[in-house]
Amino acid sequence: MTEMDVEILERTTCFQGFFRMERYRLRHRLFNGAWSPVLSRELFERGHAAAVLPYDPVLNQVVLIEQFRVGALSAPGGPWLLEIVAGVIDHGETAEEVVRREALEEADCLVEVLVPICDYLVSPGGTSERISLFCGKVDSSRAGGVHGLTEEGEDIRVLVAPFAVALEHVRTGKINSASAIIALQWLALNRDEVRRRWARD
Numbered sequence: 001m002t003e004m005d006v007e008i009l010e011r012t013t014c015f016q017g018f019f020r021m022e023r024y025r026l027r028h029r030l031f032n033g034a035w036s037p038v039l040s041r042e043l044f045e046r047g048h049a050a051a052v053l054p055y056d057p058v059l060n061q062v063v064l065i066e067q068f069r070v071g072a073l074s075a076p077g078g079p080w081l082l083e084i085v086a087g088v089i090d091h092g093e094t095a096e097e098v099v100r101r102e103a104l105e106e107a108d109c110l111v112e113v114l115v116p117i118c119d120y121l122v123s124p125g126g127t128s129e130r131i132s133l134f135c136g137k138v139d140s141s142r143a144g145g146v147h148g149l150t151e152e153g154e155d156i157r158v159l160v161a162p163f164a165v166a167l168e169h170v171r172t173g174k175i176n177s178a179s180a181i182i183a184l185q186w187l188a189l190n191r192d193e194v195r196r197r198w199a200r201d
Contacts, residue, residue: 001028001029005028005029006026006027006028006029007026007027007028007035008024008025008026009025009026009027009038010023010024010025011023011024011025014042019044019045019046020044020045020046021042021043021044021045022042022043022045023040023041023042023043024039024040024041024042024043025038025039025040026038026039026041027039042126043126043127043128044126044127044128044129045127045128046088046127046129047088047089047129048088048089048129048130048131048132049086049087049088049089049098049129049130049131049132050086050087050089050095050096050098050099050102050131050132050133050134051084051085051086051087051099051131051132051133051134051179051183052084052085052086052099052102052103052111052114052133052134052135052136052183053084053085053117053133053134053135053136053180053183053184053187054084054085054103054107054109054111054136054138054140054143055135055136055137055138055163055187055194056137056138056139056140056141057137057194057195057198057199058139059140059141060162060163061140061160061161061162061163062140062160062161062163062166062184062187063085063107063109063138063140063143063158063159063160064082064083064084064158064159064160064161064166064175064180065082065083065084065085065106065107065156065157065158065159066080066081066082066083066156066157066159067080067081067083067148067154067155067156067157068080068155069081075176076173077173077174077176081176081177082159082169082174082175082177082180083175083177083179083180084177084179084180084183085099085102085103085106085107085109086099086102086131086179087099087101087102087105087106089132095132095134096114096134099111099114099134099136100114100136103136103138105147105148105149105154106147106148106154106156106158107143107147107156107158108143108145108147108158109136109138109139109140109143110138110139111136111137111138112136112137112138112139113136113137113198113201114134114135114136114137115134115135115136115194115197116132116133116134117133117134117135117182117183117186118133118182118186119131119132119133120133120178120182122178131179133179133182133183133186135183135186135187135190135194137198140160143158143160144158144159144160145157145158146158163187163191166184167184167188170184170185
């Protein structure tokens with residue numbers, strides 16, 4: 001099926017603040033060829049983002065960040081989450097430019113090489129947000145400290161972890177952010193090839 005199989009009857013903005021909420025009245029083609037009833041759906045619009053797992057192939061370490069997240073206020077373990085570097089893609093920017101910039105702002109890490117992992121929809125039942133995910137080659141030997149832009153309310157602690165420890169954090173649920181889970185599991189499957197490729201480069 002294609003976009004031609006969706007008919008948007010009405011779209012209204014319910015809320016416009018730091019983010020935007022829109023309400024759609026629409027119908028779509030069913031698998032049997034008929035049309036669905038008219039549906040009413042709210043959609044959270046926050047733009048698209050890019051994220052990178054900074055990985056040091058020499059020391060076999062990853063650079064993680066920890067910060068407060070309002071969406072995790074009632075989550076087990078509290079609202080300070082272990083994550084990977086990420087940022088919203090502004091108009092005219094590429095995903096690669098975003099992760100290189102954010103790696104410097106959030107973790108004071110220079111990304112030397114980027115490997116694309118995947119693009120994924122965060123929660124397509126209620127938001128249009130899509131994340132472009134990468135693994136980035138870094139030197140983690142001096143990583144650490146607290147970073148972020150004060151004017152954006154950022155207070156970001158940088159943590160360096162051996163790859164095996166980070167993967168164990170995924171297994172135990174200490175890391176429960178989707179982009180970090182996906183990136184670390186991808187690295188678990190592709191680490192040897194990534195290290196060989198970067199050694200050649």
